[in-house]
Amino acid sequence: MEELVKALTIGVTNGLIIGLIAIGYTLVYGILELINFAHADVFMLGTAFTYFATELIVRGLGIPASSTLALFLTLLALPVIMLMTAGINASIERLAYRPLRNAPRLAPLISAIGMSFVLQNVGLLLLGPSQKAVEPVLPRTDLVFFPSGAAWFGIDEIIVLSVTIPLLLALRWFVGSTRQGKAMRATAQDREASGLMGIDVNRTISLTFLIAGGMAGAAGLVVALYYGQTFFQYGLQFGLLSFTAAVLGGIGNLTGATLGGLFVGIVAAMSDRFIEAKWTSVIVFSLLILVLIFRPTGLLAEQQSERA
Amino acid sequence: MTEMVRAPRRTFPNPMAGMDDRRRQIVILAIVVALALLYPLVYRRLSDAIPFVPWPDTAVLVVCATFAILALGLNIVMGFAGLLDLGYVAFYAIGAYTTAFLASNHFGVHISWWIVLWLAVAAAAIFGVMLGAPTLKLRGDYLAIVTLGFGEIVRLVFRNLGDITIALPAILGGAVLVGPNANLTGGNVGINPIDPPIIPIPGPWGNQLIFSNQNVIASWYLVLGLLTITFFICRRLRDSKLGRAWMAIREDETAAAAMGINTVTTKLLAFSLGASFSGFAGAFTGAYNTAIFAETFSYNVSILVVVIIILGGIGSLRGVVIGAFALLYVDRTLLPWIGDNIINDPMHDLGVSTGQQILTDFKLTTYNYLIFGIVLVIMMIRRPEGLFPDAGAKAEMHGVGIAAEVTGASEAELTVLGELEEVELDDAPDPDPNAPAEPPSTTTGPEAAR
Numbered sequence: 080m081e082e083l084v085k086a087l088t089i090g091v092t093n094g095l096i097i098g099l100i101a102i103g104y105t106l107v108y109g110i111l112e113l114i115n116f117a118h119a120d121v122f123m124l125g126t127a128f129t130y131f132a133t134e135l136i137v138r139g140l141g142i143p144a145s146s147t148l149a150l151f152l153t154l155l156a157l158p159v160i161m162l163m164t165a166g167i168n169a170s171i172e173r174l175a176y177r178p179l180r181n182a183p184r185l186a187p188l189i190s191a192i193g194m195s196f197v198l199q200n201v202g203l204l205l206l207g208p209s210q211k212a213v214e215p216v217l218p219r220t221d222l223v224f225f226p227s228g229a230a231w232f233g234i235d236e237i238i239v240l241s242v243t244i245p246l247l248l249a250l251r252w253f254v255g256s257t258r259q260g261k262a263m264r265a266t267a268q269d270r271e272a273s274g275l276m277g278i279d280v281n282r283t284i285s286l287t288f289l290i291a292g293g294m295a296g297a298a299g300l301v302v303a304l305y306y307g308q309t310f311f312q313y314g315l316q317f318g319l320l321s322f323t324a325a326v327l328g329g330i331g332n333l334t335g336a337t338l339g340g341l342f343v344g345i346v347a348a349m350s351d352r353f354i355e356a357k358w359t360s361v362i363v364f365s366l367l368i369l370v371l372i373f374r375p376t377g378l379l380a381e382q383q384s385e386r387a
Numbered sequence: 388m389t390e391m392v393r394a395p396r397r398t399f400p401n402p403m404a405g406m407d408d409r410r411r412q413i414v415i416l417a418i419v420v421a422l423a424l425l426y427p428l429v430y431r432r433l434s435d436a437i438p439f440v441p442w443p444d445t446a447v448l449v450v451c452a453t454f455a456i457l458a459l460g461l462n463i464v465m466g467f468a469g470l471l472d473l474g475y476v477a478f479y480a481i482g483a484y485t486t487a488f489l490a491s492n493h494f495g496v497h498i499s500w501w502i503v504l505w506l507a508v509a510a511a512a513i514f515g516v517m518l519g520a521p522t523l524k525l526r527g528d529y530l531a532i533v534t535l536g537f538g539e540i541v542r543l544v545f546r547n548l549g550d551i552t553i554a555l556p557a558i559l560g561g562a563v564l565v566g567p568n569a570n571l572t573g574g575n576v577g578i579n580p581i582d583p584p585i586i587p588i589p590g591p592w593g594n595q596l597i598f599s600n601q602n603v604i605a606s607w608y609l610v611l612g613l614l615t616i617t618f619f620i621c622r623r624l625r626d627s628k629l630g631r632a633w634m635a636i637r638e639d640e641t642a643a644a645a646m647g648i649n650t651v652t653t654k655l656l657a658f659s660l661g662a663s664f665s666g667f668a669g670a671f672t673g674a675y676n677t678a679i680f681a682e683t684f685s686y687n688v689s690i691l692v693v694v695i696i697i698l699g700g701i702g703s704l705r706g707v708v709i710g711a712f713a714l715l716y717v718d719r720t721l722l723p724w725i726g727d728n729i730i731n732d733p734m735h736d737l738g739v740s741t742g743q744q745i746l747t748d749f750k751l752t753t754y755n756y757l758i759f760g761i762v763l764v765i766m767m768i769r770r771p772e773g774l775f776p777d778a779g780a781k782a783e784m785h786g787v788g789i790a791a792e793v794t795g796a797s798e799a800e801l802t803v804l805g806e807l808e809e810v811e812l813d814d815a816p817d818p819d820p821n822a823p824a825e826p827p828s829t830t831t832g833p834e835a836a837r
Contacts, residue, residue, distance in 0.1 A: 114528045178768045185471060186767045188528055189697060192473075192690060193763025200757035207745055208753070315686065319539070322532060361543045364536035371533050372521045 081225050086352040087345060088232045092305070094344020095243040098337040099298040100321035101328070102250060103168075103291035109267040109331035110287050112184070116191040117171050119318025120198035121292050125164045125299015126213075126309040127205050132156040133214040133303075144214040150238075153216045153304065157242070160300050161293040167198075168292025169285050177281070195314065202311035210310045217304040239301050246297055247337055250290065254333060263287055267331065319360070320347065323367040329377025339377070423611060427604040441724035443716050445603045449675065450719060452610040453668050455711035456617050458695040459704065460664030463621065465693070466702035467630060468657035469637030471531040473689050474518075474538025478662040480684035481514050482507040482669020484545060487578040487679050500584035500674050507670035508663045515662025519655045538689055546681035549574015577680035581673050584609065599677050606675050613671060614708070617664050621704055624660065633657055634702075687756065691718075694759050697766055700773025709775050718755050726751030 100122050107115045133153055136142055142149045175194045179187040217238060221230035254260040265273040266283045274280045302317070303309050324343040328335025343363060350359040370378065427445040434442045443451070461475045485507040489498045498506075522533050549572050553565040572578070583599035590596065598606045624630045632653045635643035644650050673679045691714070699710020730751050738746025766773070 112528075114532065175764045175768075182767075182771065184528065185469075186771055188471065188531060189693070190764050190767040192693070193760040193767070196690070196756045196760030197764070200754050200760065203753065203757075204745065207748075319536065323536075326529075326532070355547075357543070357547050361540050361547070364540050367536050368521075368533050368540075371525060371529055375525060375529060 081227065081229055081231075082352060084225075084231060085229075086348045088236060089351075090345030090348030091341060092232075092236045092239050092344070093348060094324075094341035095240065095247070095337070096298050096301050096305070096340070097317070097321050097324050097344050098340025099243055099246060099294050099301075100317055101324035101336040101340045102247070102333060103295050104322055104325040105328070105330050105333060105336040106254075106263075106287050106291045108325070110263065110270075110284055111176065111187070113176065113187050113191065114322070115291070116188070116318075117175075117194035117198055118168070118291060118295060119321065120195050120202065120314035121164050121168050121171075122295035122299045122302075122317060123202050123309075123311060123314035124167060124198060124205075125160055125296035126303040126313055127202055127299075127311075128160045128163055128296070129153070129156070129300040129303035130206070130211055130213050130309045132160065133216055137214040137216070144216050145218070149214070149216045150218065153300075154238075154242075157297060157300055161296040164296030164299065165289040165292035168295065169288040171198075172285060172288040177284075199311055199314055202314070206309060206311050208311070210308045212308050213303045213306075215307060217307075235305060239305050242297060242301050246294065250294065251333060253290070259283075259286060316360075319367075320363055323363055323370075326367060327370055327378050332377065335377055342378075424608075427607050439728075441720050443720040445607050446600065447716065447719045448712075449603060449607050449610050451712045451715040452607070452614045453672055453675075454692065454695060454715050455614050455708045456610075456668040456671075457665050457692050458699070458707045458711045459614075459617050459621050460661045460668070461692050462661075462696055462702065462704070462707045463624065463633070463664070464657050464661035465696055466707070467625065467633040467637065468654060468661075469633075470654065470657060471528070472534045472661070473531045473686075473693065474534035474536070474541070475661075475665060475692055476684045476686070476688040477518075477534075477538040477541035478511040478514060478665040479669045479672075479688065480541050480545060480681075481662075482511045482666035483673035483679045483684070484572065484578075484669075485510040485666070486670045486673040487573070487581050490582040490674065491578055491580065493573060493578045497582055500582060500670070503674075504584075504667070504670045508666035511666030511669065512659040512663040515659040516655055518662075519658030523651060523654055535686065535689070538684075538686060542681055542684050542686075545572045545684070546574060548572040549576065549681075572681070573679075575681065577678055579678035581677045581679065583674045583677055598675065600675055610671055610675075613667055617667060618704060618708065621664075625704065629653065629656060690756075691759070694763055696773075697763060697771075698774060700776035703773060703775055703777035706773050706775030706777065710773070714759075717758075718752075722752050722755055722758075 100119065103118045103122075104115060107113060107118065133144070133149075136149050136152045136156075137144045140152075142152070171194050175190045176187050179190055218234045221233040222237070223231040225231060254263060262273070262278045262283045263286065265276065265278055266280055266287075270280055273283075298317075302313070320343055321340065324339035325336050326339070327342055328337070328339030343366075346366065347359050347363055350356075350362045354362070426448070430442065430445055434440075434444075457475070457479060460478075461472060464470050464472045464475070486500070486503050488494055489496050489503045489506060490500055491497070518534065518537050522530055525533060549570050551565055551569050551571060552563065552567045554563045554567075583597050583601075585598070586596040587594075588596060592602065592605065596602070596605055598609045600606065632643065632648045635646065635648055636650055636653055640650055643653075695710040695714050696707055698714060699708070700706030731749055734746050734749035738744070738749060
């Protein structure tokens with residue numbers, strides 16, 4: 080029972096991180112009908128930037144890693160990292176996808192695969208070929224104890240949740256309630272008609288990529304701190320999990336992406352704990368294939384049903 | 388590019404040839420075949436006589452030819468039928484593991500490779516249908532993800548089954564069904580050794596002719612034979628009724644179905660025939676290296692084959708073969724050569740003087756996928772039909788694509804035109820590189836018309 084609750088906590092924490100990345104896939108797919116293969120590698124660059132930020136704070140400024148100040152400064156770096164990954168993501172759109180806006184669908188997809196490899200190699204240049212340990216700025220104090228005295232969850236999980244949940248809510252509000260969000264939804268429904276209605280389509284698409292990149296950057300920071308390491312192949316690992324989450328939730332559906340992330344996170348945590356960690360990817364990918372075969376529109380209905 | 392042309396195979400890009408000059412084609416074919424057959428014999432003398440040129444050694448050519456077979460197989464799925472497959476490596480792995488299971492000490496089964504080859508092909512084809520059947524309804528990019536996931540699953544399963552225990556839960560008695568710690572696939576260690584192909588005829592090579600990496604030259608002739616078979620089968624398939632049905636589905640699935648094409652069997656045949664050639668390649672690779680490891684069958688291999696097809700010219704048989712030789716040559720010979728002779732040392736010195744560990748350890752070959760990634764993006768934007776496109780593909784992308792826009796005619800109507808042109812212009816010259824490139828229309832299904 081305690082095992083189950085502990086696995087559930089880890090699953091929810093991971094699930095919200097996966098949801099944060101999945102939202103990037105879902106936003107971009109909703110608006111361009113493109114699986115942005117490079118998205119997860121933007122996230123990977125976010126973990127790399129976080130690594131360098133903590134190095135700067137701990138090594139450069141000489142602030143002890145376990146101090147509250149180090150944690151505070153790292154969290155201050157969050158907006159900077161988000162801006163950087165947002166800029167990278169928007170530049171990718173400008174360079175590799177926009178020239179192919181009216182090309183057949185295979186063309187931007189392959190271009191995206193190409194960008195993914197470019198970013199992966201940038202990560203390889205920045206981080207080297209092996210995992211890099213991130214300074215332990217995230218306190219690991221356990222908070223709640225079972226009657227037996229075993230730990231349930233810790234400050235680290237609370238901090239992760241306090242980054243991911245507000246971001247997810249803010250995004251929901253932005254897309255659902257602002258003028259720009261309305262423009263995004265309109266462009267997703269019908270790009271041509273939105274252009275005729277006076278929406279600057281290119282600007283809206285750029286904005287979508289900025290937001291998706293920012294979310295990926297935030298997820299990068301959280302993963303680098305929570306996992307305590309960064310790796311140039313994180314893109315592929317988390318990318319497939321997150322894409323599965325986006326598909327599970329019905330691609331194009333923001334709430335669905337978050338719920339899908341939670342589902343994937345919990346399934347992965349359960350598999351890690353009760354089956355074996357090496358089988359987790361197999362289970363998640365099989366889940367993806369099964370969902371696509373039996374419910375190609377995801378477990379929740381797709382928002383724009385004519386796209387199904 | 389001269390080195391690439393020297394790396395053999397039947398397919399020169401042919402910039403100044405008269406189009407209908409069949410004789411010229413045959414002469415060129417003969418030259419390429421002769422070069423391919425002679426190269427391993429003169430390679431040593433050549434590289435001694437003219438040093439400081441990155442001559443590919445024969446082992447590299449063997450890898451090139453293996454990837455050419457893979458690329459021809461994927462070309463059926465992607466180029467002809469227009470189904471994007473990012474997990475093609477799975478069938479390669481299945482072919483290789485079938486060979487390893489049936490011709491090694493792992494299970495103590497030793498069937499002759501000449502039989503195992505066909506079993507590997509059959510296994511790959513069966514898995515091709517198994518993947519294809521449930522995913523037929525998926526649109527292009529979902530199919531890409533499913534195949535990617537399938538590729539990863541196959542690799543992980545082969546890796547994980549090296550150490551497997553399946554037991555009933557304690558409530559049901561806890562009986563161990565498999566294992567404990569059974570080794571079904573060799574796991575991370577792989578399977579080693581695998582019996583290589585053998586012809587038990589004595590000769591200058593000893594008592595029997597062994598096609599393994601101990602005898603690279605013989606293996607080169609074997610893989611060249613496999614490649615030739617693959618190439619001609621693909622060519623016949625392309626010109627057959629089935630080939631035309633694939634292309635019709637690629638252009639417009641709805642219209643193809645309306646014309647009486649059974650889209651389900653046609654697509655399944657694309658999957659299984661495409662997969663069967665990677666069974667070819669897998670059976671050869673496993674036996675040639677006399678060892679296999681799960682980690683060799685990673686996602687990167689799938690992408691490499693996709694890059695080959697895009698670079699060479701999607702749908703174009705000679706383009707795909709040239710693409711395989713060019714890309715693998717660059718990957719295995721040219722980049723290491725440039726690294727060793729030009730870039731690595733200055734970067735190392737720079738690293739030492741600036742204290743940057745990453746520069747000190749710099750190896751150009753580490754970043755080969757950076758170059759491939761850039762190539763993919765540039766190709767998609769500048770020249771989506773590839774470097775050596777088919778005349779027919781070119782006509783579709785330039786002529787017919789534009790005609791469809793101008794006249795508003797459906798693509799299906801114009802596909803017929805495209806095919807007529809394809810017959811007439813079977814071997815057109817290289818297209819004008821400055822011509823405005825209409826990207827290939829390889830989308831599937833009604834959403835292409837969206």
